[in-house]
Amino acid sequence: MKTILLIISSLFTLLFCSCKEEVPVTGDGFTYTPTTALRDKASFPFGVAIQAGRISNPAYGSLVSKEFSSLTAEYEMKQNITATGPATYNWTPTDQIVNFAQANNQRVHGHALLWHSAVPDWITNFSGSSAEFDTVMKNYIHAVVGRYKGKVASWDVVNEAFEDQSGNLRNTVFRTKMGDDYIARCFQYAREADPDVWLFYNDYGTIYDNKKLDAMLAMIDDFQTRGIPIDGVGFQMHISYNWPSLSQIQNAVDKVKSRGLKIHFSELDIRANPDGDLTQLTTDRATDLQKRYKDIVTLYKGIPEAQQFGITVWGLKDNESWLINFWGNPEWPLLFDAESKYKLAHKGVIEAL
Ligand code: XIL
Numbered sequence: 001m002k003t004i005l006l007i008i009s010s011l012f013t014l015l016f017c018s019c020k021e022e023v024p025v026t027g028d029g030f031t032y033t034p035t036t037a038l039r040d041k042a043s044f045p046f047g048v049a050i051q052a053g054r055i056s057n058p059a060y061g062s063l064v065s066k067e068f069s070s071l072t073a074e075y076e077m078k079q080n081i082t083a084t085g086p087a088t089y090n091w092t093p094t095d096q097i098v099n100f101a102q103a104n105n106q107r108v109h110g111h112a113l114l115w116h117s118a119v120p121d122w123i124t125n126f127s128g129s130s131a132e133f134d135t136v137m138k139n140y141i142h143a144v145v146g147r148y149k150g151k152v153a154s155w156d157v158v159n160e161a162f163e164d165q166s167g168n169l170r171n172t173v174f175r176t177k178m179g180d181d182y183i184a185r186c187f188q189y190a191r192e193a194d195p196d197v198w199l200f201y202n203d204y205g206t207i208y209d210n211k212k213l214d215a216m217l218a219m220i221d222d223f224q225t226r227g228i229p230i231d232g233v234g235f236q237m238h239i240s241y242n243w244p245s246l247s248q249i250q251n252a253v254d255k256v257k258s259r260g261l262k263i264h265f266s267e268l269d270i271r272a273n274p275d276g277d278l279t280q281l282t283t284d285r286a287t288d289l290q291k292r293y294k295d296i297v298t299l300y301k302g303i304p305e306a307q308q309f310g311i312t313v314w315g316l317k318d319n320e321s322w323l324i325n326f327w328g329n330p331e332w333p334l335l336f337d338a339e340s341k342y343k344l345a346h347k348g349v350i351e352a353l
Contacts, residue, residue, distance in 0.1 A: 030281060030283055030286030030287075030337075030343055030344050031337060031341040031342055031343055031344070032342055032343075032344060032346075032347050033342070034342045034346060034347070034350065035350075036350060037066050037067050038067045038068060038069075038335075038346070038349060038350070038353070039066075039067060039068055039069035041350055041353040042069070042311075042353050043301075043305070043308075043353075044300075044305070044308040044309070044310050044311070045069045045070035045107050045309070045310030045311075046067075046068055046069055046070065046310060046311055046312075046349075046353075047068055047069065047070030047071060047072055047107070047109065047310055047311065047312035047313070048064060048067070048068045048070075048071065048072070048312060048313050048315070048316055049071075049072045049073070049074040049111075049267065049312060049313070049314045049315055050064055050071055050072070050073065050074060050097065050316065051073070051074050051075070051076065051093075052073070052076050052092075052093035052094075052096040052097050053093075054316075054320075055096065055097070055100050056096075059340060060316065060340075061100070063316065063336065063340055064100075064104075064316060065100075065103075065104035065106070067335075068106065069105075069106055069107060069310075070106060070107040070108070070109055070310050070312060071097060071100070071101050071106050071107070071108050071109070072108075072109045072110075072111045072266070072267075072312050073093065073094065073097050073110075073111060074314070074315065074322070075118070076093035076094060076097070077093070077094050077097070077110055077111055077112075077144075078111070078112060078115060078118035079113065079114065079115070079118055079119060079120060079123070079140070080118040080119060080120045081093065081118075082094065082144060083120050083123070083140050083144075084120070085122060086122070086136055086139070087139070089143060089144070091147065094148070098148060098151050098152065102151070107153045107154075107310075108148075108151065108152045108153060109152070109153060109154050109155075109156075109264070109266075109310075109312065110144075110145075110148065110152045110154060110155035110156065110197075111155075111156045111159070111202070111266075112155070112156035112157075112158070112159035112202060113140075113141055113144065113145075113155055113156065113157050113158070113186065113190065114137075114157065114158045114159065114172075114174055114186055115156075115158075115159035115160060116160065116170060116172040116173070116174075117160075119172075119173055123136070123173060124173055126173075126177065130177055130178060130179070133177035133178060134177075134178050134185070137174070137178065137182075137185075137186060137189070138185075138189045141157075141186060141189040141190050141193060142189060142192065142193045144193075145189075145190050145193035145194050145197060146193040146194065149193065149194040149196075149197065150194075150196075152197065153197065153198060154197060154198035154199070154200055154231070154232070154309070155190055155197060155198075155199060155200065156200045156201070156202035156234055156266070157183075157186050157187050157190050157199050157200065157201065158174075158183050158186060158187075158201055158202075159202045159203070160202070160203050160204065161175075161183055161201075161203070161219075162203060162212050162215045162216060163212075164205055164209060164212065165209065165211055165212075166211055167209075167211035167212045167213075167214055167215030167216075168215070169215075174186075183201075183219065184222075184223060184226070184228045187199050187223070187228055187229050187230055188228060188229065190229075191229040198231040198232055198262065198309070199229055199230055199231050199232070200230075200231065200232045200233060200234050200262075200264060200266075200309075201216065201219070201220070201230060201232075201233055201234070202233070202234030202236065202264075202266055203216060203234070203235075203236065204236040204238055204267075206233075206235055206252055207235060207237075207239075207244055207248055207249050207252045208243075208244040208248050213252055213255065216233070217255055217256075217259070220233070220256075220259050220261065221259070224259065230261065231261065231262055232261045232262030232263065232264055232309050233256045233261050233262070233263060233264070234264040234265075234266030234267075235249075235252065235253070235256075235263070235264070235265055235266065236266055236267040236314075237265045237266070237267060237268040237269075237296070238267060238268075238269055238271075238314070238323070239268075239269075239270055239271070239292075239296075240270060240271040240274040241270055241271065241272055241274070241285065241288045241289050241292045242274070242288070243274070246295055246299060249296070249299060250299060250302075253299070253303060257303060257304070257307060260307070261307065262307050262308070262309040263300075263303055263307050263308065263309060264309040264310060264311075264312065265296070265300055265310075265311040265312065266312050267312060267314040268296065268311055268312065268313045268314060269313060269314045269315065269321060269323060269333040269334060270289055270292050270293060270296075270333050270345070271323060271327070271329075271331060271333050272285045272286070272288070272289050272331060272332045272333060273285070273329050273330055273331055273332070274327075274329075276329045278330065279330060280330070281332040285332075286332070286343065286344045286345070287344060289332070289333075289343075289344065289345045289348070290343075290344035290345055290347055290348035290351075291348060292348070293335075293345045293346075293348035293349050293352070294348035294349065294351050294352045295352075296352075297311065297348075297349050297352035297353060298352040301352065301353075313334060313335060314334075315333075315334050316334065316335075316336055316340075317334060317336045317337065317338055317340060318331065318332045318333065318334050318336065318337050318338055318343075319337075319338035320334075321333050321334055335349065
């Protein structure tokens with residue numbers, strides 16, 4: 001009797017537990033040995049968001065230069081860092097990034113001239129007239145874009161101008177001071193400073209928030225009708241392993257594609273733990289991430305070559321991802337682990353490339 005019970009209980013365990021349970025693995029269970037670098041395999045620029053302070057670390061710098069052909073500053077080229085006053089600038093981190101890129105034959109994508117979350121206090125508290133504010137913005141855009149003319153290939157001129165769910169213009173200090181047409185004017189100021197630089201509008205949510213997508217498309221159509229310069233759109237692509245659907249992504253991409261603009265997957269990271277159910281990465285979830293990275297890059301490759309601006313992943317190593325603080329969950333959303341080992345996610349990208 002005892003033996004029968006034991007057999008039944010073992011069968012039960014086998015059927016309902018072990019096949020469901022994900023076995024946590026650390027280390028090599030979800031890393032692998034690469035045979036090629038991303039930048040060597042990709043037919044379009046493959047980029048990463050970096051911090052100037054980290055590239056002097058040889059291990060970090062050598063991985064960035066070996067794997068990536070395009071660089072974006074994670075935060076150091078934003079206005080709250082660069083614009084220290086109406087006619088004073090901090091160029092140090094940007095110069096470091098641009099110099100590093102030139103030494104390693106990498107493109108630099110400028111991010112971002114205007115973003116409501118990176119406004120210096122002296123601009124937030126600006127007490128002059130609308131015309132004076134406009135001049136401040138014009139001078140700032142001319143100074144930054146002009147200084148890096150020929151060295152920075154492209155700029156996110158405005159980042160995240162539309163509100164979630166409604167698609168209304170976000171009520172930023174720029175809109176309050178300059179009026180609803182501020183975006184167009186800033187694109188023109190950037191074009192004045194560099195006739196050859198590519199000008200991007202960048203946002204999140206434009207894949208799954210139809211109101212926001214429509215608002216962005218209406219802006220593009222209006223720009224194209226009026227002859228306001230715009231060269232491309234950045235889809236930030238802060239997504240999860242299980243959301244949003246590929247068909248939603250394809251739908252949004254197709255709409256921008258039909259406008260003839262360049263498309264940048266500008267801040268790609270993929271949450272492995274959006275529901276907070278993991279305390280460490282598991283083999284199953286690492287494999288889910290590998291497949292998801294592969295699917296996203298495969299979709300990107302379907303864009304006509306002339307419109308492929310590139311893909312940028314938002315950070316190098318998992319432990320440095322902004323998502324950890326932003327969402328408060330443990331996360332493993334990138335291509336390298338905390339020890340700089342190549343994750344299966346990297347393999348997924350290579351498989352698609
Ligand atoms: C984030 C950076 O990752 C952080 O280091 C910084 O402190 C705040 O900004 N959308 C954007 C990026 O356009 O600039 C943001 O980057 C992430 C969300």
